[in-house]
Amino acid sequence: xxxxxxxxxxxxxxxxxxxxxxxxxxxxxxxxxxxxxxxxxxxxxxxxxxxxxxxxxxxxxxxxxxxxxxxxxxxxxxxxxxxxxxxxxxxxxxxxxxxxxxxxxxxxxxxxxxxxxxxxxxxxxxxxxxxxxxxxxxxxxxxxxxxxxxxxxxxxxxxxxxxxxxxxxxxxxxxxxxxxxxxxxxxxxxxxxxxxxxxxxxxxxxxxxxxxxxxxxxxxxxxxxxxxxxxxxxxxxxxxxxxxxxxxxxxxxxxxxxxxxx
Amino acid sequence: xxxxxxxxxxxxxxxxxxxxxxxxxxxxxxxxxxxxxxxxxxxxxxxxxxxxxxxxxxxxxxxxxxxxxxxxxxxxxxxxxxxxxxxxxxxxxxxxxxxxxxxxxxxxxxxxxxxxxxxxxxxxxxxxxxxxxxxxxxxxxxxxxxxxxxxxxxxxxxxxxxxxxxxxxxxxxxxxxxxxxxxxxxxxxxxxxxxxxxxxxxxxxxxxxxxxxxxxxxxxxxxxxxxxxxxxxxxxxxxxxxxxxxxxxxxxxxxxxxxxxxxxxxxxxxxxxxxxxxxxxxxxxxxxxxxxxxxxxxxxxxxxxxxxxxxxxxxxxxxxxxxxxxxxxxxxxx
Numbered sequence: 001x002x003x004x005x006x007x008x009x010x011x012x013x014x015x016x017x018x019x020x021x022x023x024x025x026x027x028x029x030x031x032x033x034x035x036x037x038x039x040x041x042x043x044x045x046x047x048x049x050x051x052x053x054x055x056x057x058x059x060x061x062x063x064x065x066x067x068x069x070x071x072x073x074x075x076x077x078x079x080x081x082x083x084x085x086x087x088x089x090x091x092x093x094x095x096x097x098x099x100x101x102x103x104x105x106x107x108x109x110x111x112x113x114x115x116x117x118x119x120x121x122x123x124x125x126x127x128x129x130x131x132x133x134x135x136x137x138x139x140x141x142x143x144x145x146x147x148x149x150x151x152x153x154x155x156x157x158x159x160x161x162x163x164x165x166x167x168x169x170x171x172x173x174x175x176x177x178x179x180x181x182x183x184x185x186x187x188x189x190x191x192x193x194x195x196x197x198x199x200x201x202x203x204x205x206x207x208x209x210x211x212x213x214x215x216x217x218x219x220x221x222x223x224x225x226x227x228x229x230x231x232x233x234x235x236x237x238x239x240x241x242x243x244x245x246x247x248x249x250x251x252x253x254x255x256x257x258x259x260x261x262x
Numbered sequence: 263x264x265x266x267x268x269x270x271x272x273x274x275x276x277x278x279x280x281x282x283x284x285x286x287x288x289x290x291x292x293x294x295x296x297x298x299x300x301x302x303x304x305x306x307x308x309x310x311x312x313x314x315x316x317x318x319x320x321x322x323x324x325x326x327x328x329x330x331x332x333x334x335x336x337x338x339x340x341x342x343x344x345x346x347x348x349x350x351x352x353x354x355x356x357x358x359x360x361x362x363x364x365x366x367x368x369x370x371x372x373x374x375x376x377x378x379x380x381x382x383x384x385x386x387x388x389x390x391x392x393x394x395x396x397x398x399x400x401x402x403x404x405x406x407x408x409x410x411x412x413x414x415x416x417x418x419x420x421x422x423x424x425x426x427x428x429x430x431x432x433x434x435x436x437x438x439x440x441x442x443x444x445x446x447x448x449x450x451x452x453x454x455x456x457x458x459x460x461x462x463x464x465x466x467x468x469x470x471x472x473x474x475x476x477x478x479x480x481x482x483x484x485x486x487x488x489x490x491x492x493x494x495x496x497x498x499x500x501x502x503x504x505x506x507x508x509x510x511x512x513x514x515x516x517x518x519x520x521x522x523x524x525x526x527x528x529x530x531x532x533x534x535x536x537x538x539x540x541x542x543x544x545x546x547x548x549x550x551x552x553x554x555x556x557x558x559x560x561x562x563x564x565x566x567x568x569x570x571x572x573x574x575x576x577x578x579x580x581x582x583x584x585x586x587x588x589x590x591x592x593x594x595x596x
Binding site: 002003005006007009010013014017018089090092093095096097098099100254255256257 | 274328331332333334335349352353354356357359361363366367368370372373377380381384385386387413
């Protein structure tokens with residue numbers, strides 16, 4: 001671990017080297033969040049129901065804010081970093097070091113995740129727990145565990161996706177397509193509870209739910225103990241399965257590596 | 263220390279036709295093409311040697327180095343470095359090697375240089391004391407102190423290259439792979455880097471494998487030269503032997519009034535009958551003739567030149583490595 005921790009630290013330092021960029025980004029994100037907030041507010045105030053699919057307006061607001069934060073942590077640039085490493089051949093610089101490339105990238109991304117957590121997620125969940133009482137200290141802690149597992153699932157999925165750069169040299173377009181899809185299927189756009197039951201069944205067999213929807217629902221205290229254990233197991237299952245896929249495809253990809261640019 | 267036996271590497275590339283039509287066509291049907299970057303090469307390298315590994319662009323130098331470092335897997339053949347198979351034990355092998363790719367950097371672009379060094383210390387798990395000693399030594403050797411607190415992106419190429427060399431040596435590797443370490447550098451920086459490499463080699467018995475296009479790098483540093491051409495090693499031996507192997511050649515430079523292609527052609531026609539390996543070109547306003555003196559004597563050429571051209575000066579040189587390589591690259595040696 002000591003070997004890889006410096007990558008986390010270096011990423012944070014790199015983010016801090018360009019502070020303006022990060023803050024502008026978060027500013028833009030906040031605006032997007034307000035747009036979504038007003039849409040939901042209209043929905044809640046025009047209809048006769050004060051509870052939609054089990055969400056009160058207050059919970060919905062908490063969901064929106066959290067989903068933006070969690071999505072930010074999940075969507076941490078792993079795909080672009082890997083794709084760039086492969087496309088520009090900088091992957092060589094990693095392979096000549098006594099490093100496991102997966103762990104290196106993971107710890108690197110953890111720097112970004114920690115950054116997002118400390119300036120967005122932690123203040124948000126503290127505010128939600130103590131000011132708006134949409135979660136409790138217990139669900140907050142359970143959320144953090146689930147968030148971490150969700151980030152790992154997201155990382156493994158993105159890594160797998162990024163490795164497509166070995167076959168498709170330009171991932172730009174389908175990368176955006178993937179992002180949009182993940183946003184929809186993970187519950188970052190709207191809570192998965194709003195989908196028809198049949199489709200929700202399908203979501204149980206996809207890894208995306210484990211990334212955003214599940215951790216937030218844990219925070220909002222929507223699961224009983226059995227369901228909670230089920231969610232954790234589901235997240236662990238996806239980590240194992242995606243980890244296995246990663247292992248196999250990496251083994252294959254590395255032997256057919258061509259280094260771009262000499 | 264390093265054994266390479268019958269190693270070949272073939273790359274698969276997809277051909278694409280040019281233009282929009284070609285791009286569309288490429289979506290449906292892609293033609294495969296195989297490039298043999300390295301063909302059946304074998305050599306051994308002993309501890310403490312400095313190998314000058316030369317060849318034209320695309321001859322297969324970098325591919326060989328990438329295979330030795332374990333980044334690429336050979337299509338066939340065996341590579342053994344310190345008893346390890348690099349591509350099977352990439353991580354273990356990486357602990358004992360240092361690599362500098364002149365065209366890329368291993369430094370953290372946005373962080374101060376010293377930050378990169380301390381990250382590398384953690385990556386290679388270097389003991390504090392050993393690290394301190396190495397660090398101080400390298401900083402002094404490569405004169406890095408003045409810019410150690412600057413972010414890497416603000417460094418000049420020369421500074422960056424020195425820093426990259428230091429970074430590759432921090433964990434006391436036994437083998438140092440240098441892929442064009444002097445590319446794009448000015449004479450002063452080149453000199454400093456050469457001096458440093460030689461010192462590292464003498465002091466720590468580091469084995470150095472160096473690729474370069476700068477023949478003075480080779481003249482000054484290498485103890486042994488390997489030349490690769492179109493994926494095949496066409497020469498492997500000492501600097502001195504190279505002259506023998508490629509003929510006992512000399513070079514005659516003739517300064518001629520109103521020098522033009524016509525002169526060159528006449529000389530070529532004349533030499534064709536005498537010495538098949540002779541090579542004529544125009545360089546620095548002189549007609550330069552490289553010939554094998556076992557076959558042809560200087561006086562023959564000079565008397566021909568005197569009789570046919572207005573020669574006002576000439577000089578005679580023993581051929582240096584640069585000339586041999588130049589001939590090799592243009593396909594002059596059979």
